Every structure is written in structure tokens, then in C-alpha cells.
Amino acid sequence: MVDAREKASLDIQSNLIDARQKGREEGRQEGIEIGEQRGDQRGKLKASIQIYEGLLGDSVTSESILNSRSTEELESMVANLQKRLRDRTS
Numbered sequence: 001m002v003d004a005r006e007k008a009s010l011d012i013q014s015n016l017i018d019a020r021q022k023g024r025e026e027g028r029q030e031g032i033e034i035g036e037q038r039g040d041q042r043g044k045l046k047a048s049i050q051i052y053e054g055l056l057g058d059s060v061t062s063e064s065i066l067n068s069r070s071t072e073e074l075e076s077m078v079a080n081l082q083k084r085l086r087d088r089t090s
Helices: 003-056 063-067 071-089
Strands: none
Touching: 003 063, 003 071
């Protein structure tokens, strides 16, 4: 009877360890996917900024400067440049 209890206890511990490991792996994968999405979004914003600046005849902001900006700052820059382009063509 003791052996059966010990085996059951070991099985439960093993299942908990497996579940934790699976949870960590899933969390890690989800984090990677979120990071990739954010990176894609930031890349598109930076490219848009540089294109808009070129179209407006402005000096093009360097990649290193754009990399130091937050996503919110990049979004604001895009919005301002788009407005300048619209105002210019109106």
C-alpha cells in the first residue's frame, strides 16, 4: 500500500513538473510571437517615416535615431508627416 501511495505521489509530482515546463514553453513562444509582431510594426513605421521625409524633401532620419524612439513617438511622427503631405497637395 505504501508503494502505491508513493507511486501516486511521484506521478503527481512528475505531472506537475511536465505541466510547468509546457507552460513555460508556451509562454516563451507567445513572447517571441508578440516580439516579432512589435518588431514588424516598428519596422513599418520607421520605413514610412523615411519615405514620407524623402517625399517631403526633408533629411531622412537615421535608423539609429528611429530605433531610440518609442512606438508612440514613431506613430506620432508618421501622423505629422502624413498631415504635411496632405496639406502640401491640397
